[in-house]
Amino acid sequence: MTNESKAISVNRWRLVLGGMSDKSLEFSGDPDEIAMFQDMEDLLDYLYSRGQGDDVRDEGRSGGQGGSVINAAEWITKVRDLFPKQTAEVLECQALDKFNMTELLTDKKVLEEMKPDIQLLKTIIQLKHLMSGEVLQAALKIARQVAEEIRQKLESTIKRSLIGRLDRNTSSALKCSANLDFKKTIRRNLKNFDKASGQLILKDVYFSSRVKKHNKKRIIIAIDESGSMLGSVIYSAVMAQIISELPFADVRLIIFDTNIVDLSDHADDPAQTIMSVQLGGGTNIGKALAYCESLITTPCDTCVIVVTDLYEGGSVSQLMNVSKNIITSGAHLSFLTALDENADPAFDKTLGQLLADIGAFVGSLTPDKLGDYIGRIFS
Structure with a gap:
């Protein structure tokens, strides 16, 4: 091992062991390298001293190029x-999840610098009550x-599932291969068959339309604000947006x-829905379902989805009685115990079985599977 590689190994071990080992294991290298490693150690101390019950922000440390006291943004x-x-990214996640450094999310500059992802968004929802203004x-x-990132990943699959089977009885002005009506095109052009060449000459090409726009389907999505449902809340809000953009869908959210908070006017704005969530408090599913029942106008064209x-x-x-009423009316009733990328539910299985026994769908789905499920209901 060269002296240079040995020095690097020693410096890394010193970072692992922490500042308490400074007397027995010193940083080595040129002054700039030593200063850099001392700064790295200050940053690690700022985080991991919390695990020992200390807060190094209250201690005056010397060494390094930065000041001894730093804030979350720095x-x-x-x-x-x-x-x-x-x-x-690992350090950022540990700062939030393990050491509860909530100040990371109450500083505008810090928020703007963090990587936007679903885990960060979950933390934001939990700490939203600490935020204001900018x-x-x-x-x-x-x-x-x-x-938007989730929407882009799911939109084409969901819309394709929900649009459903082609309406072969109505011609479409949208001339694309997906809408090509082969049978009608061949049948209408049989009179143009050229016996000499043995070829069918296509003078007219016909396309089928999708499900008729006026055939509205009401999809009522009720989302439980429980903390354990955070991932499902985010995906449900995005699903509501995707579905609301379809011409035959009338979404109530x-x-x-x-x-109960009715966000139907914001069904096309998932961020508004997500940031409206207030964690904590109890849960009254029966009361929410009774409100959903009041939104049903045409039962056979209605699907009620409760994410809980x-x-x-x-x-x-009350929950069982309202559920029976909805099912008896002819509307479709589903309880999704998880709606996220993992579809790994933790739910009351006893109540779930009772609801399944009266004809409700009870289960977890990934968002793309929800598209298939709704498409089957209305096919």
């Missing part, structure tokens, strides 16, 4: 400057970015705990 900026990207606007921007873990804090008998 910390995250320096972490990204000094550590590889993957390492920086910080809250920065959080809303992140919600829009994450929601509510969120609930013991109270089924841990009912209200009256179970």
